[in-house]
Amino acid sequence: MSDVRERIEQLVKxxxxxxxxxxxxxxxxxxxxxxxxxxxxxxxxxxQNIAAVNVLDxxxxxxxxxxFSHWPTIPQLYVRGEFIGGSDIMMEMYESGELQQVIRGQQPAA
Incomplete structure (x- = not known):
């Protein structure tokens, strides 16, 4: 199991x-x-800028x-090492503009 965790950590990092x-x-x-x-x-x-990992393979x-994420579902998005979430969370963040800020490396406005 530690080998798998290490592989995931390398991908995310x-x-x-x-x-x-x-x-x-x-x-x-x-x-x-x-x-x-x-x-x-x-x-x-x-x-081509998405490191997509096919979990079916x-x-x-x-x-x-x-x-690794303590999250039960796939897909899972990581941006610069930070776990973002699945597609529902991605959609909410996209609609609020927060996801675009995270992807650009900006801090969301408080």
């Missing part, structure tokens, strides 16, 4: 935008993962990411 999802950015395999990619695109993130990562 070494990429600005990591999306643990079902499928990939070009071909999402579930509606929630597809919505997450669309939200990122709407924030101006190009698909790796059962260890699929379970490991849930343990």
């Amino acid at each position: 070494n990429n600005d935008i990591v999306l643990f999802m079902k499928g990939n950015a070009s071909f999402p395999m579930c509606g929630f993962s597809g919505r997450a990619v669309q939200i990122l695109k709407a924030c101006g993130v190009e698909p 790796d059962q260890e990562i699929r379970q490991g990411i849930k343990d």
